[in-house]
Amino acid sequence: MELSTLKTALLVRDLGSFAAVARLLELDASSVSRVIAQLEQDVGFRLFQRSTRSLAPTGEGELYLNRIGPLVEELEAAGDEARMNAVSPRGTLRMTASISFVQECLMPILPEFRTRYPEIDLEILASDANLDLRADGIDLAVRFGQMPQGDWIVSKLMTTSYRVVASPVYLERTGRPAHPGELSERDCIRFAIPGFKTLWQFREKGATDAFSVPVGGATVISNALSIRSAARLGMGVALLPIMLVQRDLERGTLADLFPDHACAAASFDTAAWLLYPSRSYLPRKVRVMIDFLKEHYGRSEV
């Protein structure tokens, strides 16, 4: 009758399978099997009725699990809140962000974070997929685009803006386009995810109306960093967030084609958002990471 035992039993009920729980907890299915068997031995009746391939809670099992579920959660919450009150924040912080954000924004400031909060263990899931915060036990996520909807708390980290860039070599070879409209006839390196249309948006400085330009070209890549590499190598024109091209523009390895235009892939009002599961309290480890990120990027526009 240990807490971990009860938690696995609850997970089994929720996921409906020993194997699924095993994958989630990163241990062998046999362990889950044994844990449940032991708990059943302890309470004296079967919690789950299992045929070789399907699984369902028994009547008594259902009752028992319903009873202990809230209690276990409360106990967990009590522990979390206690940890939150600890003078120095600690624990494991699971966060996710796009590969490019991790590479370009997170990595440079991580050493400072580790120095400031040595007792926080970081687990960073760099992924361009929109993971399920709850299912994967993620404490904090960074998402780009329009303000996300859903059952979590959203906080704006910074506004993002895009630039249309190309390498000087490429421009020398093909000439520099005078107006965004000319991009239709150029090689535009495009992002290969649904929603990232092949229509690029532009809005002249001071103007209120935007116009879109259909773009095409030989290259479609599903990774922003690779798109930047392709642009650097003179493979074409790319639409990239300032975040990724700031340094290239300063060094001259990439050139901003339309400094007088605001550019966007889909919508102009995009930003970087911080997402975290809605709970009655916010663990201190998450709080300090949010503050840390805002301290570095909160005032900037990238």
Next chain:
Amino acid sequence: MELSTLKTALLVRDLGSFAAVARLLELDASSVSRVIAQLEQDVGFRLFQRSTRSLAPTGEGELYLNRIGPLVEELEAAGDEARMNAVSPRGTLRMTASISFVQECLMPILPEFRTRYPEIDLEILASDANLDLRADGIDLAVRFGQMPQGDWIVSKLMTTSYRVVASPVYLERTGRPAHPGELSERDCIRFAIPGFKTLWQFREKGATDAFSVPVGGATVISNALSIRSAARLGMGVALLPIMLVQRDLERGTLADLFPDHACAAASFDTAAWLLYPSRSYLPRKVRVMIDFLKEHYGRSEV
């Protein structure tokens, strides 16, 4: 953050010492120390402030323990109730009774109980001391005398009555007393606990008034079974519950001196009582033991 850990922490708060908890849980004090240290490591702050010899919860510790206390109890209760609902009762049943009751009444029927409920482990504390049911974690107690007072549930097992007996050898040597009053001049083997007066009570059959006889003699023993042995050996006259002398009377190894009188040590309205801690539910293992005892002794008068 396991349940056992939390329970230990709560016990430490309640008992105010690692060593005391260690004794209660029957493990080494160092283990308790390590468990608490680990929990403190986990929540990130000190739960108890300890000088080498004294111990007190810290502020945060107090808060945390107050929070988890009821939760842990609830979870325990949920487990107990689940076990109670198990089809076949199981678990460890701790019970206490006087040495003589255990010897004479419990032992003869135990094999049958074990056969009927093989999954119940029995722990029998044979003791003439009135143990603290709660502190010693006792599920069921058998007590003799007048109806006990206190914060527990009391259920009458059977009425008890006493007989004044002596061995035929003794009677042959000294002559058989014709009336209880003559006992004052005899060797009466007396019980050596406070409250068990040296005044024996008598009431003639059909009479309403009782009278008492002051008794004396060379032998005072603190154990009912030893008193019976002494009586068998002809050391004198003894006042013993029927429970203990039934077989001797049948076999003739002891004789009932006053079959026409009701006898008592202190009060006539004594009985054997079953006591169990008052809880909202009654574990099945306790329930079946109560039923089992009543099945064997409930209708009898001993």
Next chain:
DNA sequence: TTCCATTCGTGCAGATTACGCACGAGTTCA
């Protein structure tokens, strides 16, 4: 004051437990 008993903490060796892997029986889906 001195001595003794008792407190909690830690290092160390042994024992208990938990874990993953391999394998088997049985079921679902293609």
Next chain:
DNA sequence: TGAACTCGTGCGTAATCTGCACGAATGGAA
């Protein structure tokens, strides 16, 4: 029918826990 998956069980290893011994510190008794 076979491939892929389910849960359960041995088995050997690895991690964990436990008890003992010892030390430092404290409070009460003589």
